[in-house]
Amino acid sequence: MTLPPVDSNREHQLSDKPPLRDDTRFAAGKIAVFQYVTVIIFLFLISGFWRLQVQNPEFYGERAQQNSIKSMPIPGPRGRILDRDGRVIVDNHSSFSLLLARESAKDEHLRPIAQGLDLDYGDLLARVQRVRKQPKYVTVTIKDELSPADLAFVDSHHDFFPELVLIQTPRRLYPQNGTLAHVIGYTGEISEQELDAPEFAKYNQGDVVGKFGIEKQYNDTLMGVDGQRQVVVDNRGTVRRTLAIKKAVEGKDLQLTIDLDVQTVAELAMGAKNGSVVALDPRSGEVLAMVSRPTFDPNKFAVRIKTKDWREIADNPEHPMLNRAIQAELAPGSTFKPIVALAGLETGTIDDKWTTRCSGGVALYGRYQRCWEKRGHGTQSLHGGIVHSCDVYFYTLGAKLGIDNLAFYGDLAGFGQITGIDLPHEKSGLMPSEKWKLRTQRTKWYAGETPSVAIGQGALTVTPLQLARAIGGLAVGGKWYQPHMVKKALDQVKVAEWALHPEYVKDVVSGMYGVVNEGGTGVRAALPNLDVCGKTGTAQLASNDYLKASGAGKDMQDNAWFVGFAPRDNPEIVVVALFEHGAHGQFAAAIVRDVIKAHFDKKNRLTQWQQDQTRTVAALGLGLPGGAAAVAPPH
């Protein structure tokens, strides 16, 4: 092969081309320029490293640390909630949450993921869209409390959906069927608004705090302090090394005054009825049971509630989130009458011999007021007035007393003011008075309004808890203990005292005994071998005339109340039952009876068990070993 001459230095004479100028000197200047450029480029590069490594090493060093050193929270579990006997009501359990790592997430994956995990696709999409603007490393929690089926789905689809990440978190486990839901409340992730509030300043974003009920009230006690683990991670988030550990501090357990046995019976007794049951120990103010219906499932709130579930609860016209025991402000009806009777005796307006005649109604202040018994009760003294709940007797008594005296004793019993129970959002009810009317309506009190207040109607409203406290305090002779949910020593419980005349108290209590045991309105509350005292209440929601005119149905039916306590002397338990639209107080009486029975049954069982123990020990002639004393009695 012949090739064209390239290096034709010696042949250029033969060529017709111009002579090849093959000196290399011609480019010397340009090569020098190239060398200068080289120097400049290297200086330029060095300057870049100077800026990064010599001028700002701390800045970049810090960012390198931020890259690789991560603080992982070690959750400090919330304290448990126990009943008065130490039985667990609310516990934690370890559960799995599913995160979506958005770096590797694909939009078209969302639909099969939603299907596989039984999630609402719209919900999921909305949740992912919400963080669209945020950086990719921000993860989205797509499901909490994974079921075994969900776990299996995630496990088997690991290759298809690498964006799914499982994490383990402790979760609250609440009683089923909404038992104690209003008392205990629920927890949830702290919200943006809460973070701005000063009382939440100590919490961080993402903290799970109490939102309602005891969980909210005692959040500081229950909440643990999260620990921290400082780890070195690589670019995929895999932990390579642990640098330091700060231990988590567990939250403290909280012992309630609630008695699960009594509570359970109260829940069952309420059944599907709307209303509330409150059981107090009048000797200490301890709340033994508190029920509100309708209820909700706090487990649905455990950390994040589904939109659908939330709508279901929030849009329910019966307001399941309302704790009726402390938030329902309703006319007490005749359950108010014992207070009126006491006021009559205490003020000396009447004595127990004073009578009125009931002919089915009475004309007072130019208005004819009807008794619930259209045929009339005949001549009634204080005892009969209470036993038969004679309205005419109390209309007349109320008129004699005047609103000032009624308001004074109502105040004394705690109406129109919050009891101060350790639950959030308690309502105060209303005890009408001259002052109140002047203040709110800018008119003077008309004497004609007094009789209806005296039978627990008119502007008077109370909460079930207030009523239980009021009657309980009366029954123990004038000591109104502040109701409370968490156990504390008796001398630390606030108490309002008023030296009631023991004779007068006895008169009223005897009337209430008659209600249950002498053929009064509350015979349904009677129990064998136990002196149950009580008072029914049938509170109108609207005047009878209005009801007739409008023909309204169940929604406007009277509320049924019953307040009962037992035993007659030195009462141990006072129970209020409110049965919304229950038509008559006697229907609430049955609920109260069940609750009182549960309390005394348990007490008898315990006594029996203790006696058996003593007998066994005596028979064997042995002392029980120390450990056996701790054996829990059967419940």
Place this chain on the structure above:
Amino acid sequence: MRLWGWACREALQPWRHPTKHMTKYLSPRDIDWTVLLIVLLICGVGVLQIYSATRGTDSPSAWWKQIIYVAGGLFLMWLLMAIDYHSILHYVPVLYIGSVAALVLTYAIGETGYGSKRWIPMGFGVHLQVSEFVKLVIILLVARYLTELRTDELEIREMLKLAGLVLVPTVLVMKQPDLGTSLTYLAVLVAGAFLAGLRWKYVAAIAIITVVVLPISWQFLNEYQKGRIVSFMDPERDPQGKGYQLIQSQIAVGSGGMFGKGVTKGTQTQLRFLPVSYKDFIFSAFAEEHGFVGVTILLSLYFVLVMRIVQNAHTAPDRVGMYLCMGVAALLLFHILVNVGMVAGLMPVTGIPLPFMSFGGSSIWTFFLALGLVNNVRLRRFVN
């Protein structure tokens, strides 16, 4: 020892060729030992850094392979030194057509990696990156073309012809897409044109045309190429996405500080925050573990390397030799500027390797062959 000396001499003797005119025995003494020493030092640092960066990953044997690549590179350099560069230049048309064909072949059957089609599978798990070797062909092409003009001033017509020739492979590589490598071809072209005496008015004209054409060419860039340029301007715009490499590299470099974190102690490198820390971003890993002092020393080595090659251009026996040496010098300088500049955040991210350090057979061999060309010229500098 004598046998070794003889073998070296014999090994360098030109192959039999009809146009052989040199009678002088080539001596291994004339090899540029300074350049070779510096290059081997850089290669050693590279192997060490590859070892450090791939510890505990799925390619822990990379440093071993790199040593084999370097040994192979030395052998290739030796081979190329033995052939008179004038003879090689005869084959430029063949090489050029072959290169274009190979690039088209890559486009047709190439394997995809890092989002572009660059490699031709050769069997046995070996993949050849053709575009690397084409760099040498471009150097040869420019050298021969400019020499044959036989003028001291480059006319614009000739310039455009040459540019047309270079643009064909450039466009093919750009289409892979591999902007960085294709730009290296243009760097060689620009350096050659500058040395050949392109008039300043043409330089100005080209500059103006470039300014006009740039916005238009923006349209032809790929989405990821646009993203790289945008993220170079403002890396914090998408720190987890397009700006990630740039930011992580700067963090690695900056956190190295004055003396570095020590071999195998760089958190950015060891914990994989640094992308491809044994290939394109090897300098970043080095800067993290050896600090500003290490960087200065290593950059000094590169500086001496480039300057020595320019020196060889000075002493070249003829123009074509000068062009060859300067082509290699320009190629090296461009690689260093773009790669090291990218690492320090001074240049946008373009995936081109750091000569003699980045892991990869094609790149290592290309630069050793380029070194072979330089030594080839140097060996024959006393030809007349």
